[in-house]
Amino acid sequence: MPHRSVVVRQAWSGRLSRCASIVVMDVAIAPTIEDRPGLSGLAPDALVAWLAERGEPAYRARQIGDAVWGGTVVSIEHAAPLPVGLRQQLAEAFRFDTLAQTELRVTDGDLTEKALHRLGDGALIESVLMHYPARAGSRERYTLCISSQAGCAVGCPFCATGELGFGRDLQTAEIVDQVRSTTRRLVAEGRRLTNIVFMGMGEPLLNLDRVLEAIAALNDPRRFGLGARHITVSTSGVVPGIRRLTALGPQFTLAVSLHAARDPLRDVLVPLNRRWPVADVVAAARDHAGATGRRISYEVTMIAGVNDTAADAEAMVELLRGDHAHVNLIPMNPVAHTPWTASPMPVIERFAAMLRAAGIETTIRRNRGQEVGAACGQLAAEHAGEPPAPAVARRRARLVAESAAALLGERSHHPAPVGVGE
Ligand code: SF4
Numbered sequence: 001m002p003h004r005s006v007v008v009r010q011a012w013s014g015r016l017s018r019c020a021s022i023v024v025m026d027v028a029i030a031p032t033i034e035d036r037p038g039l040s041g042l043a044p045d046a047l048v049a050w051l052a053e054r055g056e057p058a059y060r061a062r063q064i065g066d067a068v069w070g071g072t073v074v075s076i077e078h079a080a081p082l083p084v085g086l087r088q089q090l091a092e093a094f095r096f097d098t099l100a101q102t103e104l105r106v107t108d109g110d111l112t113e114k115a116l117h118r119l120g121d122g123a124l125i126e127s128v129l130m131h132y133p134a135r136a137g138s139r140e141r142y143t144l145c146i147s148s149q150a151g152c153a154v155g156c157p158f159c160a161t162g163e164l165g166f167g168r169d170l171q172t173a174e175i176v177d178q179v180r181s182t183t184r185r186l187v188a189e190g191r192r193l194t195n196i197v198f199m200g201m202g203e204p205l206l207n208l209d210r211v212l213e214a215i216a217a218l219n220d221p222r223r224f225g226l227g228a229r230h231i232t233v234s235t236s237g238v239v240p241g242i243r244r245l246t247a248l249g250p251q252f253t254l255a256v257s258l259h260a261a262r263d264p265l266r267d268v269l270v271p272l273n274r275r276w277p278v279a280d281v282v283a284a285a286r287d288h289a290g291a292t293g294r295r296i297s298y299e300v301t302m303i304a305g306v307n308d309t310a311a312d313a314e315a316m317v318e319l320l321r322g323d324h325a326h327v328n329l330i331p332m333n334p335v336a337h338t339p340w341t342a343s344p345m346p347v348i349e350r351f352a353a354m355l356r357a358a359g360i361e362t363t364i365r366r367n368r369g370q371e372v373g374a375a376c377g378q379l380a381a382e383h384a385g386e387p388p389a390p391a392v393a394r395r396r397a398r399l400v401a402e403s404a405a406a407l408l409g410e411r412s413h414h415p416a417p418v419g420v421g422e
Helices: 044-053 057-067 084-093 162-164 174-187 203-218 239-248 262-267 278-292 309-320 345-357 378-384 389-407
Strands: 021-025 098-108 112-119 123-133 141-145 149-151 166-169 195-199 229-235 253-257 296-302 323-330 359-366
Touching: 044 057, 057 239, 057 345, 098 174, 098 359, 112 174, 112 253, 123 378, 162 278, 162 345, 162 378, 166 203, 195 203, 203 229, 203 239, 229 239, 239 359, 262 278, 262 389, 278 309, 296 345, 309 323, 309 345, 323 345, 345 359
Parallel strands: 141 195, 195 229, 229 253, 253 296, 296 323, 323 359
Antiparallel strands: 021 098, 098 112, 112 123, 123 141, 149 166
């Protein structure tokens, strides 16, 4: 597919804050369904075999790898050390970049860059780059949050991706090309990516084979070469997936989207809980920590009057007391079509104090990039358009009723979302 790799426009949108800028780049002239596999998703031995079939020496694989992972080459046609004929064969067989179009929004004084990527078949996914300047006791970091699926089947009601529903699993190259796209921008500015978190669109453990292939590429010193300790995989609680990761041994950090410690409320906030209840999730995470020696990170989106009460904090203490764990409390991002808002900071501080008093390490995180829709799925939701007002009203009323019933201790009678119960 022909590409124009240029900055196309810089614009203001009525839906954006004044300080947000939009840049569209790597523009495909006509996005179509694209059958060629992504070159970055090819394992090194498969690439060597592909070269051998064409009579090419194995060292060409290293030259191709330098072009794919070096962060400076924008297309295989520009991979100078390769013979022109081989470049043509590679271009015919593989896509150098599976991201057909990338739209950037920058905010937080340039500290947060949200990217909306259009894939070859038109599916939209998101990644977010967060810059943490050096402070006393901590080095400068560039953390990239990436997607593993287009949409998500889990359907957490405080998440814009959950409202969009499930589109499809991402291919390995579509996952790692989010990293390569960001790396090209950083390398051009003399900067370097330091951390990757699988906390974007999708449930990584429901696309685990591709996620593991992507991690292998990101961790491989001959490819992206990022240390395993700098990679975090998040799950909303796919117990068989956690157990599979545990069997693989210490590889990377595991984060669990907890959100509530009581089943009735977690049934509402994380519908996957109807398939794998919170005690089973935490037991699997505890075994992972025991087997790998790696601390589990628990993420809790704080929603005013819903999951931020003293009873919720007490339940969390009971659930996690004595575990090798760290809890992150994050004020809910403003997401359309929910009846909820973020917990006030004094409430979050009280919640944190109760956890800390029980010996549970707890950090309050601040939201990044609210002006540009940094919450997972918000940019894709903008493109999907506004749902009909009656449907929005019904959704809000259902969430109010379900969370009220949950606070009274009633469990949901709805089954787990389709596609997550196998
Ligand atoms: S929070 Fe994560 S698991 Fe839940 S719907 Fe959103 S993307 Fe899916």
